[in-house]
Amino acid sequence: MKTYLSLILLFFLSCDNKQKQLEKALLEKEEQVELDYFHLIEQSSDKSYGYTESNPIKVGGRSESIGPKSERRFLSALKGPNGETVRFYRDGSCCLFETPNVEPGLKGSLDIYKVYWEGINDTLQIYINMYDKDSLMIPVGLTSKK
Incomplete structure (x- = not known):
């Protein structure tokens, strides 16, 4: 019985560790995405550009x-x-x-x-x-x- 409890505990700890590793990897990926951006040069003079559904x-x-x-x-x-x-x-x-x-x-x-x-x-x-x-x-x- 102790062996089963130990195995179950080990399984849950392993899953928790994998979940934390996954979360860390996603955060690192998200940070990379945020640092990656288009280089915008031209300023729009159209006040509707991006602000209306007809001019997305x-x-x-x-x-x-x-x-x-x-x-x-x-x-x-x-x-x-x-x-x-x-x-x-x-x-x-x-x-x-x-x-x-x-x-x-x-x-x-x-x-x-x-x-x-x-x-x-x-x-x-x-x-x-x-x-x-x-x-x-x-x-x-x-x-x-x-």
Whole structure:
């Protein structure tokens, strides 16, 4: 009986250790993603760019299976209006649309991100299209990393 209890305890400790190793690896990977960003140069003059579902930021990458990473690379390149460090989180998706960059019979959807930084009273809502690609610009009211 003691042998069984020892084996069960060993099993649970082993699982817990593997879980901690997995969490550490994911955190390290996530940090690498956050450090990887697009180099944005051009400032948009269009106040709707990225802020409306009819004019989303088109990062592409879906066909190469890097769509979500492309979204994070874009958002990680942004800074607040005075160079503040920007934070963001995905708030959902919306707005089905036709695109040739999905499997036949399916539609694309926009991802909605909330963007904020220290000192801002509310979050900004950014719409991103990971299916189609276009020139990337800095949305009005924001700056970018150099």
